Amino acid sequence: AQRVTQPEKLLSVFKGAPVELKCNYSYSGSPELFWYVQYSRQRLQLLLRHISRESIKGFTADLNKGETSFHLKKPFAQEEDSAMYYCAPNNAGNNRKLIWGLGTSLAVNP
């Protein structure tokens, strides 16, 4: 069965500290993986995707197929990073429905 695990429901760090939000997936085929973010009172939006290998707002995520992980990292957290983060692989194939983790709430304290 397709499954996404985000083990931390809440992650609290101080401003300037490194942050890592964990994501492990169990999936058949070759999914594309994404991180979506939801800031307070805003809608869900794409943060980054593994195929583009880019850094967005200082965040990066490396797909590790051996460990089936796609952890999100940032070396120096900022207060504006406080939000809900979701790891979501999509369905491999024509239907790109997203399979979601439970999400991790990141709180960056001053």
Added chain:
Amino acid sequence: GAGVSQTPSNKVTEKGKYVELRCDPISGHTALYWYRQSLGQGPEFLIYFQGTGAADDSGLPNDRFFAVRPEGSVSTLKIQRTERGDSAVYLCASSFTSGTYNEQFFGPGTRLTVL
């Protein structure tokens, strides 16, 4: 330009009533998705449209749920005989195509409360 819009933003209804939730996707987006998000959970896939047709409705929980997209643009999610367990935020997303990956853009959601 305008993003995905959903109406109403909030809907309170009584158990057993019928509700309709509307989604206006971004103009030109051929793929449209409905997700449901219960409190403390991640979104859960309900149904996907490619154009006018429902290409995957495997996420609809039971036959009380139905969705249409008659002209390949606006979509309506319909829930009959609502139950308290249907209370959730219903999210709509659209993208240009699902043949190759394209970013899904989300609406603000409709918060449904069944009393």
